[in-house]
Amino acid sequence: MPLGTVFRRVVEAWALLGGLLLLAVVALTAVNAAGFTADVLVSTLGADVSGLPGYEDAVTMFVGVAALAMFPYCQLHGGHAVVDVLMQHAPPWASRGVAVISAALTAALALALAAMLAWGAAEMRDDGTETPVLGWPVWVFLPPAVLSCLLWAGAAVAAVAGEGEQSDGA
Amino acid sequence: MERELVGVFGLLALLILILLRVPVALAMLVTGVVGSWVVSLVSPFLKFGPYLLQFKTALWNTVANYDLSVVPLFILMGFLAAETGLSRDLFHGMAALTRRVRGGVAMATILACAGFGAVSGSSVATASTMSRVALPELRRLRYAETLSTGVLAAGGTLGILIPPSVALVIYAIVVEASIIQMFQAAIVPGILAVVFFLIAIRLRVARDPSIAPPAAEMTADEISTAIRRLLPVATIFGTIILGLGMGLFTPTPAAAIGVFLILAYGLERRASSADGLTWPRLRAALLSTSKTAAMIYFILFSADILKGFFARTGLPMALSDWAAASTLEPYAVLLVMLLALIALGCFMESLSMILVVVPFFWPVLIELNGGDFVSAADAAFGMTTDELKIWFGILALVVVELGLITPPVGLNVFVIKSFSPNTSLGTIFRGVAPFFAVELLRTALLLLLPGLCLFLTRVL
Numbered sequence: 001m002p003l004g005t006v007f008r009r010v011v012e013a014w015a016l017l018g019g020l021l022l023l024a025v026v027a028l029t030a031v032n033a034a035g036f037t038a039d040v041l042v043s044t045l046g047a048d049v050s051g052l053p054g055y056e057d058a059v060t061m062f063v064g065v066a067a068l069a070m071f072p073y074c075q076l077h078g079g080h081a082v083v084d085v086l087m088q089h090a091p092p093w094a095s096r097g098v099a100v101i102s103a104a105l106t107a108a109l110a111l112a113l114a115a116m117l118a119w120g121a122a123e124m125r126d127d128g129t130e131t132p133v134l135g136w137p138v139w140v141f142l143p144p145a146v147l148s149c150l151l152w153a154g155a156a157v158a159a160v161a162g163e164g165e166q167s168d169g170a
Numbered sequence: 171m172e173r174e175l176v177g178v179f180g181l182l183a184l185l186i187l188i189l190l191r192v193p194v195a196l197a198m199l200v201t202g203v204v205g206s207w208v209v210s211l212v213s214p215f216l217k218f219g220p221y222l223l224q225f226k227t228a229l230w231n232t233v234a235n236y237d238l239s240v241v242p243l244f245i246l247m248g249f250l251a252a253e254t255g256l257s258r259d260l261f262h263g264m265a266a267l268t269r270r271v272r273g274g275v276a277m278a279t280i281l282a283c284a285g286f287g288a289v290s291g292s293s294v295a296t297a298s299t300m301s302r303v304a305l306p307e308l309r310r311l312r313y314a315e316t317l318s319t320g321v322l323a324a325g326g327t328l329g330i331l332i333p334p335s336v337a338l339v340i341y342a343i344v345v346e347a348s349i350i351q352m353f354q355a356a357i358v359p360g361i362l363a364v365v366f367f368l369i370a371i372r373l374r375v376a377r378d379p380s381i382a383p384p385a386a387e388m389t390a391d392e393i394s395t396a397i398r399r400l401l402p403v404a405t406i407f408g409t410i411i412l413g414l415g416m417g418l419f420t421p422t423p424a425a426a427i428g429v430f431l432i433l434a435y436g437l438e439r440r441a442s443s444a445d446g447l448t449w450p451r452l453r454a455a456l457l458s459t460s461k462t463a464a465m466i467y468f469i470l471f472s473a474d475i476l477k478g479f480f481a482r483t484g485l486p487m488a489l490s491d492w493a494a495a496s497t498l499e500p501y502a503v504l505l506v507m508l509l510a511l512i513a514l515g516c517f518m519e520s521l522s523m524i525l526v527v528v529p530f531f532w533p534v535l536i537e538l539n540g541g542d543f544v545s546a547a548d549a550a551f552g553m554t555t556d557e558l559k560i561w562f563g564i565l566a567l568v569v570v571e572l573g574l575i576t577p578p579v580g581l582n583v584f585v586i587k588s589f590s591p592n593t594s595l596g597t598i599f600r601g602v603a604p605f606f607a608v609e610l611l612r613t614a615l616l617l618l619l620p621g622l623c624l625f626l627t628r629v630l
Contacts, residue, residue: 012457019456022242026433029426033419056236059422064234067242067467073457074464080193081465083518087191095191102192105200113229120226145230 004158011072011155014148018069021062028058054134061131061141069144072151075106076159103160107153114149117142172212177483180205184476184526194522195468202475209482216482224478232471236422237343242463243425244336247432248290249455249462252299254436255445256403260285261303263400265385266393273375273382275311276321279304280367283325284360287332288407289428292462293520293574297326297582301589314381315593317374320601323582324367327571327609330520332360334410334428336466337521337567339421344528347559349421350414354626355560359568359616366608374604402438406431415630466521473525480529490533500538500550504562507531508569508613515573520581523573524566535562557624564623565616572609575602 035051042049052058074080087095121142129138180201187197210218232238251257261282268274268281279300287296301322308318330337333353342349375382388396410428413419419427436447480486493503514523536542539558540549551558574582583598590598616622 015460016453016456019246019459022246022456022459023429025239025243026426026429029423030430033423033427059239060234060236063239063242064230067233067463068229070242070460070464071468073460074462074468077461079461079465080195080468081522082191082193083188084191086189098191102196106193106196109196109199113225116225117227117230120230123226141234142230145233149229 007158011076014069015073018066021066025059025062057131057134065141065144068148071148072155075152075155100160103156106156110149110153114146117146173483174485174488176208177480177485195472198472198476202479205479229471233467240339240421240425241336245462246459247428248295249458250432251289253451253455254447257286257299258303259399260403262396266396269385273371276371277368279321280325284328284364287329290329293326293329294585296329297585312383315597316601317381319586319593319598323575323586323602324605326582327574330571331356331567341563345559351627354630355564355623358622359564362612366612370604370608402435469522477529486530486533490537493534493537511569512572515570520570561620561623568613
C-alpha cells in the first residue's frame with residue numbers, strides 16, 4: 001500500500017477516534033442528566049441521587065483531546081476557511097505558490113506547537129498540575145495532543161503534495 | 171504611536187494574506203506571531219522570548235475549555251440530523267402543513283431551514299443539507315429556478331441566528347456575555363426572519379403565480395405520516411430550548427443531550443425503516459464534524475493569538491480613548507460598524523470576521539454608551555453594558571447573515587450553486603434579492619426597537 005494511502009487512513013482513524021471520544025462525552029452527559037433527573041424525582045421522598053462528580057473535568061479533558069485529533073483530518077481535506085475573491089482570477093502557478101507556502105507555514109507552526117506542547121506537558125507533570133475536581137493529572141492528556149500536532153504537520157505536507165482535497169472557498 | 175501603527179499595519183497585512191487565499195486561521199496566527207515580534211522591536215520592554223512561552227499551553231487551553239466544548243457537540247448534532255433523515259422528515263412535514271397555500275413548498279423550505287438551523291446552528295450546513303432535500307422536490311413541482319434557489323440561499327442564513335447557534339455561543343464567549351441570554355435574545359429576531367421570508371414568498375407568488383405551480387394532492391395517509399414525523403424534531407428542539415430556558419441544562423449538556431436524542435431517533439428510524447443511522451452514516455457525520463470543528467477551533471486559537479498582538483499594540487485601547495473623547499453620534503457610529511460588517515461579510519468567513527472585528531468595535535461601543543458601569547437611564551443607547559452586549563451581538567449576527575447572500579460573493583449563494591451547477595449566479599442572486607430586501611427591513615427594525623432582542627432576556 002502506498003505511504004500516502006497509509007497516512008490518509010491513519011489520519012482518518014485518528015479523527016474517528018476523536019469523534020468516538022465526543023460520543024463518550026454524550027454518554028457521560030446522559031448518565032449525568034439521568035442522575036439529576038432521578039434526584040429531582042426522589043427528592044420528594046427525602047432521598048438524593050448525585051450527578052457524576054467531576055463531570056466538567058472529564059468533558060474538558062476528553063473534548064480537548066478529541067478536538068485536536070480532528071486537526072489533521074481537517075488539514076488533509078482542505079477544511080480550513082479561505083477567501084477566494086481575488087485568487088480565483090489568478091494564474092494557476094500563483095494559486096499553487098500560495099498553497100505551497102501556506103502548507104509549509106502550517107507544517108512549521110504545527111511542529112513548533114508540538115514541541116511547545118511537549119514542553120508544557122513535561123512542566124505540568126513536574127508541577128503536578130491536576131484537574132480541579134477529579135484530580136486527574138493534566139499532562140496525561142497531552143501526549144495525544146502532541147501526536148495530533150505531528151500528524152497535523154504531516155497532513156499539511158501531504159495535502160499540498162496531492163494527497164488531500166482543495167480547500168473550501170468562502 | 172509607533173506601537174499603534176504596527177497594529178494598523180498588522181491589520182492591513184492580515185487582510186492582504188486573507189485575500190491571497192492564505193487560510194484565514196493561518197493568516198491570523200502568522201499576523202499575531204510576526205506582529206508581536208515587530209512590537210518587541212519597537213517597544214523593547216515587550217519582550218518576545220517570554221511572549222513565546224505562552225505557546226506551551228495556549229493551544230491546549232483553547233481546545234480543553236469547558237465553555238467551548240459545546241461547539242463540536244452542536245456541530246455533531248447538525249451532521250447527525252442530516253445523516254439520519256431528520257432534515258427530510260422536517261421538510262415533508264412542513265410541506266404537508268403548507269400544502270394548501272400557493273408557493274407552499276417554498277414556504278415549507280423556509281420553515282424546514284428554520285427547524286434544521288435550530289438543530290444544526292450553521293448557515294452553510296443548513297443551506298447544503300436543505301438543498302439536497304428540497305431542491306429535487308421544488309424542481310419536480312416546476313418551481314421557477316429564481317424562487318427555488320433564492321429560497322434555499324436565504325433559508326440557509328437562518329442557521330446562524332436561530333438558537334442554539336455556534337456563532338451565538340462564540341460571540342457570547344468573546345464578549346463575556348451569558349450564552350443562555352444570547353439564545354433568549356435571538357428567538358424573536360429569528361422568528362421575525364422566518365415571518366419576513368414567508369411574506370416575501372407570498373408577495374412574489376401573488377405577483378407572478380407561474381413561478382410556483384400548485385402542489386399535487388396528498389392522501390390523508392401521506393399527510394398524517396408526514397405530520398407525525400415532525401414530532402421527533404419538535405421533541406428534540408423543545409427539549410434543548412426548554413431545558414436551556416428553564417435552567418435545567420447549561421449549553422454543553424444541552425448539546426450532548428441533543429446528540430443523544432438524535433442518535434436515539436436515528437436508531438429508531440433504522441429499526442422501523444431502511445432510513446436512519448448506520449455505521450457508514452455515523453462515520454460520515456463524525457468525519458464531517460472533524461472537518462468543521464477543527465476549522466473553528468483553529469480560528470479560535472488564532473483569534474486569541476491575534477487578540478494578544480493587538481492588545482500589545484494598544485490599538486483597541488487607543489480606539490476606545492478616541493471614542494471617549496469624540497463627540498460622534500453613537501447611533502451613526504453603530505450604523506457605520508454594521509455597514510462595515512456587511513461589507514466584510516461579502517468576502518470574509520463569518521466566524522473569523524466576528525472574532526477579528528468585535529474586539530475593536532466593542533470597546534468603542536462601551537465608551538460611546540457612557541462607560542462600563544453606566545446605568546440604562548444615562549446610557550447613550552438607553553441600555554446597560556450587559557444589554558448592549560446582547561443587542562449588538564444580535565445585530566452583528568443579523569448583518570453577517572446578510573453578508574451570506576450579498577453579491578458578489580455571498581457564501582450561501584455559492585453553496586446553492588454547487589448543488590445546482592446549471593443555474594447561473596445571476597439567477598440565484600436575482601432570486602435572493604427580495605429576501606435581501608426584507609433582511610434590510612428586519613435589521614432596521616431591530617436597530618430602532620432594541621426591545622425586540624431584549625424583551626425575552628428581561629422577562630425570563
